[in-house]
Amino acid sequence: xxxPATVALEGGTREAWExxxxxxxxxxxxxxxxxxxxxxxxxAAWFSFPPSVTVDPDMIRTWGVGHEAESLFAxxxxxxxxxxxxxxxxxxxxxxxxxxxxxxxxxPVTADDLALLSNLWTDLLVNARVALLQxxxxxxxxxxxxxxxxxxxxxxxxxxxxxxxxxxxxxLVWGLPAGRLCPPAPPAPAPPALPxxxxxxxxxxxxxxxxxxxxxxREARRERERIAxxxxxxxxTRPEADADQLAGVVRSFAHDPVLGAMRFGVLTAPYxxxxxxxxxxxxxxxxxxxxxxxxxxxxxxxxxxxxxxxxRRLHGGIPAHPGSSGPGAIGEAGEGTGxxxxxxxxxxxxxxxxxxxxxxxxxxMAAWYRAEAAPWVRPLTQRMPAVPAPELPGPLEVWExxxxxxxxxxPATLQAGATVLPGVTTRRRSFLPDEPxxxxxxxxxxxxxxxSGSMPRPGRGSSAVLAGMIVALSVLRGGGRVRVTSxxxxxxxxGSEDYQRTVGGVVRDLxxxxxxxxxxxxxxxxxxxxxxxxxxxxxxxxxxxxxxxxLVSMFGDxxxxxxxxxxxxxxxxxxxxxxxxxxxxxxxxxxxxxxYDVLHVQTMDDAPAACARLAEALxx
Numbered sequence: 001x002x003x004p005a006t007v008a009l010e011g012g013t014r015e016a017w018e019x020x021x022x023x024x025x026x027x028x029x030x031x032x033x034x035x036x037x038x039x040x041x042x043x044a045a046w047f048s049f050p051p052s053v054t055v056d057p058d059m060i061r062t063w064g065v066g067h068e069a070e071s072l073f074a075x076x077x078x079x080x081x082x083x084x085x086x087x088x089x090x091x092x093x094x095x096x097x098x099x100x101x102x103x104x105x106x107x108p109v110t111a112d113d114l115a116l117l118s119n120l121w122t123d124l125l126v127n128a129r130v131a132l133l134q135x136x137x138x139x140x141x142x143x144x145x146x147x148x149x150x151x152x153x154x155x156x157x158x159x160x161x162x163x164x165x166x167x168x169x170x171x172l173v174w175g176l177p178a179g180r181l182c183p184p185a186p187p188a189p190a191p192p193a194l195p196x197x198x199x200x201x202x203x204x205x206x207x208x209x210x211x212x213x214x215x216x217x218r219e220a221r222r223e224r225e226r227i228a229x230x231x232x233x234x235x236x237t238r239p240e241a242d243a244d245q246l247a248g249v250v251r252s253f254a255h256d257p258v259l260g261a262m263r264f265g266v267l268t269a270p271y272x273x274x275x276x277x278x279x280x281x282x283x284x285x286x287x288x289x290x291x292x293x294x295x296x297x298x299x300x301x302x303x304x305x306x307x308x309x310x311x312r313r314l315h316g317g318i319p320a321h322p323g324s325s326g327p328g329a330i331g332e333a334g335e336g337t338g339x340x341x342x343x344x345x346x347x348x349x350x351x352x353x354x355x356x357x358x359x360x361x362x363x364x365m366a367a368w369y370r371a372e373a374a375p376w377v378r379p380l381t382q383r384m385p386a387v388p389a390p391e392l393p394g395p396l397e398v399w400e401x402x403x404x405x406x407x408x409x410x411p412a413t414l415q416a417g418a419t420v421l422p423g424v425t426t427r428r429r430s431f432l433p434d435e436p437x438x439x440x441x442x443x444x445x446x447x448x449x450x451x452s453g454s455m456p457r458p459g460r461g462s463s464a465v466l467a468g469m470i471v472a473l474s475v476l477r478g479g480g481r482v483r484v485t486s487x488x489x490x491x492x493x494x495g496s497e498d499y500q501r502t503v504g505g506v507v508r509d510l511x512x513x514x515x516x517x518x519x520x521x522x523x524x525x526x527x528x529x530x531x532x533x534x535x536x537x538x539x540x541x542x543x544x545x546x547x548x549x550x551l552v553s554m555f556g557d558x559x560x561x562x563x564x565x566x567x568x569x570x571x572x573x574x575x576x577x578x579x580x581x582x583x584x585x586x587x588x589x590x591x592x593x594x595x596y597d598v599l600h601v602q603t604m605d606d607a608p609a610a611c612a613r614l615a616e617a618l619x620x
Contacts, residue, residue, distance in 0.1 A: 099347045452489065522566070
């Protein structure tokens with residue numbers, strides 16, 4: 001396949017490119033001039049990673065902005081220098097905006113909306129800085145970037161309120177009079193979309209046996225429509241005030257586009273929601289108002305997912321919208337599937353899976369749980385029997401004739417007098433006993449996790465998986481070993497037979513899910529511990545089982561042949577704990593009789609506290 005046609009960078013275009021690089025004070029490989037490629041991208045210029053800039057000269061001439069080539073180049077270079085600067089920051093900005101959209105009630109959170117908001121946010125930062133640099137250089141007003149933005153605007157009668165806020169923000173940041181880039185007054189909000197036409201069948205035509213079900217369906221439908229109407233009325237959009245707030249965000253967060261993206265999203269997400277719930281669903285078309293100039297759409301890798309979700313900036317609380325009625329008012333639309341959900345703390349697992357739909361879902365789940373567990377992970381080691389400590393040096397004593405010659409402290413003796421007189425000037429060092437030296441050793445943890453259909457699915461947020469993640473990562477960080485076994489119905493067993501010291505395999509096994517019945521693999525438990533002796537004083541064996549009240553199968557319910565296995569294995573273990581995701585206590589008595597401790601968690605929020613209690617038990 002032949003390479004795309006390009007043209008040489010020379011003459012005035014070369015001068016404009018070099019001038020743009022000089023404006024930023026950076027070096028970058030030459031811009032690629034690719035005639036005709038802009039149509040597919042929806043823009044005349046775009047950037048991608050590794051850092052590169054591409055421009056369609058034909059589209060630039062069509063737009064009539066060839067004389068502003070330096071500003072066009074400076075804008076694209078600014079995306080590599082300032083915002084987003086790196087592919088990683090670009091992904092984090094999109095994640096922040098997805099959080100803001102979800103909290104504002106956007107349904108769905110689409111890739112197009114994320115691309116639009118990401119482009120608007122980074123363009124605001126870049127264009128504000130380019131104008132500042134051009135003014136410092138002494139350019140004539142209006143500077144080139146202002147002229148470029150004005151030349152590429154859509155029609156003045158644009159009815160898109162978000163676009164008006166965006167342009168008004170530029171006027172405020174650049175100190176332009178109102179009306180220079182957009183009409184002085186914002187467009188009126190579009191009327192709410194009318195409910196889809198629906199004609200219910202006449203009541204008398206519905207068979208008697210189905211009428212009760214039909215009545216319930218119609219009542220549920222009316223309730224959904226009522227809630228939708230209330231949500232539409234609750235959208236907070238105040239274009240004039242929002243533009244003023246955004247100008248402050250641009251000035252305050254130019255140094256941190258990732259953190260600033262959340263403030264930007266809080267102010268702009270309601271406009272996306274307003275658009276979704278109105279009769280005007282698409283923004284106006286025109287130069288500079290397309291999908292944006294970012295061309296990097298490669299799927300997110302597992303390593304990148306870990307770096308994204310471990311960034312604590314993406315887990316902070318979502319600020320309340322300035323027009324909301326109280327703290328966190330914009331952040332009440334969480335999914336309820338993650339620690340802190342409902343307070344805007346994090347993007348729920350279901351939405352995270354949707355956001356990274358092009359990536360491996362198992363890798364997304366593993367990265368999400370690991371990030372959720374991270375604040376609670378502490379290095380976990382095991383106290384071991386203390387060993388005697390060497391004696392401490394004590395005061396000097398008189399060395400008597402007949403004492404061991406090796407005990408004679410010659411330097412101390414010579415200090416006592418020039419003449420050595422045995423039993424008079426001779427000295428010896430006494431020693432005092434010391435406290436025994438405490439020891440710590442790493443932990444070997446054997447984890448069995450129930451992945452039957454009665455357990456919370458990992459893809460929807462599981463308190464059991466989160467708890468297991470916290471404990472397993474704490475053991476690994478303390479230098480220990482972890483072995484994870486996922487079980488469900490008969491014959492449904494997965495995981496590693498060997499203990500592991502790396503995070504990847506442990507996380508993957510914890511998030512594995514069968515979704516079948518519940519039968520604890522007592523035959524496997526018996527085989528693993530058969531022939532072992534009780535642990536020696538310097539040996540530690542810990543068992544952790546994560547399940548619900550279906551764990552009665554561990555004590556022989558439905559599996560009478562192995563009913564005594566759990567009790568027989570218990571003496572071979574240092575500790576044995578059941579961490580149950582249930583309100584029921586029907587397993588507790590059987591567990592206590594077999595010598596097992598029981599902890600309960602009911603929601604994701606209970607998992608960290610339960611793991612803290614478990615850590616105390618494991619530490620001894």
